Amino acid sequence: MTDFVALPRWFYEPSAKIVARRLLGHFLIRKTPNGPCGGPIVETEAYLCDDAACHAARGLTARNRVMFGPAGHGYVYFIYGNHFCVNAVCRAEGIAEAVLIRAMEASFGESLMRQHRTVSKSRDLTSGPGKLCEALDIGRELDGVDLCDSQALLFIARNPEVKKFRRKQGPTRTTTRIGITRAAHLPLRFYLAGSEFVSGRERRGSCTPSRIPGRISL
């Protein structure tokens, strides 16, 4: 368990649009007093600096300040009066971009995750951004955590077999982002279509004929 190696900071320095794709298959790891829990990321969304849907679109505020800091930190926010969501901050200090982690597979420490979140099916543990935060016990106190520090309470570890995992759970699909109204047409959601843990009852977006430029209809 101590052999999880955090992805380096440079991994997060490109645009969130690039990083969101590259994060698929790597491990989100939460340390608890009783051991680690987590699993491979299977769904992400990118929020860009010139993007009306991005929390940072109207400048620096108390909530979004971490997004303006250095790459590789966790941006955690509270939404809809009930839920937390976690993002990985991208780009250089002063440029606010981030990748929302929307779903992961509940692969390690499932019993710990079940202590944080009561569900019957494993899939319901982490198949959505609010769900995975509850399962991993992620709250405000983790806002700003260094995801590049394998000693941190929350970090992202390199999956040595990431290519194999993507082959197995792929293909990677791209769709529009979920639950937003502004800049809603941008193709900035990425997921591994073969994973059961992708959010949405029918893995939304997998077969809707869409407005995505360049998409070939089947």
Place this chain on the structure above:
DNA sequence: TAAGTGATGCAT
């Protein structure tokens, strides 16, 4: 399909 929940941010 809709209501719950509360922080946020812009309009008064």
Place this chain on the structure above:
DNA sequence: TGCATCACTTAA
């Protein structure tokens, strides 16, 4: 201050 909005979830 007030109020609409919000990167969601659950129960029905």
